[in-house]
Amino acid sequence: MTATSPVGLHRVLEPVGSGLTLPQAAQRLDDSPQIGADEVRIDIEVLNLDAASYRQMEGKHTRSDGTVDGAAVRAEVLEIVASRGKMQNPVTGSGGMLIGRVAEVGPDSTLGLQPGDHVATLVSLSLTPLRITDGLAAWDGLGERVPAKGHAILFGRSIAAVLPEDLDAELALMVMDVCGAPALVSRVVTEHRARTGQDPVVTVLGGAGKSGSLSLAAAADAGAARRIAVVPLQREADLLQGTGLADSVVIADARSPLGLLAAVEQAGGPADVTVVCVDVPGCEQPAILSTAAGGTVIFFSMATNFAAAALGAEGLAADVRMMIGNGYVPGHADYALELLRNTPGVRALFESRLAGEQTGTS
Template sequence: MQGQNSDPTGLHRVLDDVPVLPQAAQRLDTRAELWPDETRIRVERLNLDAASFRQLERKHTNDGVTDRSAIRDEVVSIVATRGKMQNPETGSGGMLIGTVEEVGAESRLGLRVGDRVATLVSLTLTPLVIEDGLSAWDGTTEQVPCTGHAVLFGRSIAAVLPDDFPDELALSIMDVCGAPALTSRVVEKYDAPTVAVIGGGGKSGSLSLAAARLAGGAQMIAVVPTEAEATRLRETGLADEVVLADARDPFALREAVEKAGGPADVTVVCVDVPGCEGGAILATASGGTVIFFSMATSFPAAALGAEGLAADVTMLIGNGFVPGHAAQALDLVRSTPAIRTLFEGRQ
């Protein structure tokens, strides 16, 4: 393949009839042979996006019984059909860990053969081949043991796995590392802001709470859906107030945040269910910022909802990348043992 042209975005791997980026493509070329700027990874484990995994669970649950083998079979089918893991319902994918198997002569990712890495780009744009039928996965968790290969493009991102974390924990942290980095960047622009994190007991939510506090957040409000989750989060001390609310109920969410000291100057949405846009907007003060990190977020619902409410808020879609985000997230977990406890309890 040395004589063929490649594009650092991965355009050369798109098999669609029209030129689109790999994330938007219906099908990718998954051949193991590399273009000069590519890197091939021997895959060890996938981490499915939370919104995607929950949708698959809902789809394959009847009368309260979930068919885990059907979830596994659908993931295998999606990857075989599309050459990547992209849930057709949610549009989301996840990420993976593995070992660098081959590095193209023109690759600029800084990786070497034998490096164990986590990819920091979505599976929705990563050429992927599953070779074992996911036979070691029971379909009960987002983390998927896997044998196969994946390809990184010239503009892809990957991080070498740290020595002081188990693989499963490192993968969980890096899967959501964009959330605390962007939260920190936004919170720093305010003077002692009130910060509300919707889904504060989850992986991205707990990291965002810690990052916001370090960035100058004065009043930290966490919203969770159950008392059990509230109890676990209160024990960590990550939030000043932990309140219960269904994030899909805009008025209940607004009331819960206001009673806890809101409205918020910065609202961070970290839940993986649709329908949370209106409540997040109502819970945010005029001139504030809403950061949407959930792949279940609807852009039309957020944009038109804010317009219909005459809400003067800035709305950001977390794209998962901020320079230095992986190292920042790992350092947050190292310096805040309570976060590690939460993460390990969710695996």
Template sequence: MTSVNSHISSTSVPETADPTGLHRVLDDRVVLPQAAERLDTRRELWPDEVRVRVERLNLDAASFRQLEGKHDHDGDAVRAEVLDIVATRGKMQNPETGSGGMLVGTVEAVGEESPLGLEVGDRVATLVSLSLTPLVIEDGLAGWDGKSEQVPCDGYAVLFGRSIAAVIPDDLDPALSLAVMDVCGAPALTARVVAERAARERGDLVVAVVGGAGKSGSLSLAAAKRAGATRTIGVVPHEREAELLLDAAIADEVVVADARDPIALRDAVSAAGGPAHVTVVCVDVPGCEGGAVLATADGGTVIFFSMATSFSAAALGAEGLAADVTMLVGNGYVPGHAAYALDLLRSSPGVRRLFEGRL
């Protein structure tokens, strides 16, 4: 691992930095760090960069599920592949899913031209993907068993001028803050879409969240209700998840359905008061596109937050069904999203119980 990262860092240094991180891309062609095969992981900073001493990684759910399935739940094999990906690419980007995750750490160096407003000693969570963040792991992930998304880690990462990071609040456990910030884009965009619809239309406003007992799903249910939804429907895959969501008391209706079965999902949402005016997809398995479209009323909106989504399947499926729906890609960023998600957690005991139970 060390030798690979040393090799990556031995290339010539660009004279100027680009706020998007282009100066760290080692590919022969010009691509953004997200699309790059390899990133420069040198410790030395360009003037607008920040270096973070990493304490914990939070792997993207779709990425972790893929790795876990590939290695038949062998934690040692999962850990070895994560180490290999980071050493080879200079970042944590699953080559199958293309996704990464995020991290928690402490700022250890700040370039004199950094626009991020961070100071040495700040404990932060990064709100940009590990799939574009230069990363070096220095402890071999010795404290991780390879069986959970949250990964204790010692190493360092580099943030660019256009990266995003939030200082971790003092009143929450860092692992809890990390779990919330990992999915904070979902509730913020859900709230925006629901509030805009509530402002321009009168009458019922039904919101269905597929994967409602998960991290992004539970926050999205709470956000939808706060933003003006008159009925919220939480869709879960089995009875155990239904019990958790019912106990949390954050959905008006809870239904069990396989989101990969389009007819079952449509019928479950319809029986609970649908079709939905807004459908939010928060599950981390492929094949949910058709059901989400069918569960949504004409003129409605589908928000896809899962990295397992096939956007070609969604677009072609909607066309084939003659469905008049607007489809949005949740890109993980809405201004103020971290503070908003943390406020939802603090104000909703049910959401907090779900999160703490998953930790």
């Protein structure tokens, strides 16, 4: 077996020669199935596309009558993977995650995996060497869940988790896809209490989504004083009503600075902690404006423009801490799965979403 880099530098094909580009920033990766001494090859079962990435492609391929051209979405995903050796949307820069079976493990791998293990990768598809071999024939292009055949490669410093036996594999994947969000929310709520002596008010933009609902559950678990869920539509508000995940559910456009501020204040804000989980651009300044001085804004959306966030906070003279949710906190997968098991409202939302994606009605 050839020498490898634990962070995957040896798999970078473009740009050529510098040795300075990590796989996430690379234009093209080597997706060959032969593994290095510390690598692992996974036989793919299902890809779970990042929400911001899928929404961008869905919008791009929406016909004049409002229907989505699923075949065009499928063709674009196939083209991206074939040309880049990974699934990285060139517009959003994001990818997603996958589940599959461990096919081969290098002798120097430190990931603790064995051939045959049923796993979910906990690193983005935007940096994972990937090859699709079935043309995505089982996918209609109309949802984030993508049945697929092919293989993926994990590096020496990649992360993967063996799927729990008590949960449906694809349900666990949906949770693990966003498991960094609840773990970081829990940490920030705890830190706020230690710093101020007060339990924080937490606002979650996109509270009915995957990362949003888990963030609400984590805020409750960590002892938030009040939880405000912001959603754009009545049908999303209806999903949250009766779940106990939020003390207040408000309908507001998260892109509207004054509209969001008024909605959050009427619900008991401003927030000490604002969590941005919506997958549309333009929410940076409204989130900042609706956060109290000395508070924290956590950006979990890949649609976030971080320059707009930084310059917007400066322009608003807003004394807020801004954090990028990087998707990794030690113990994040186990914590998110425990929240799913122990929070009926979260589990109901996830199971409903999974059922919709599997039947094509989501």
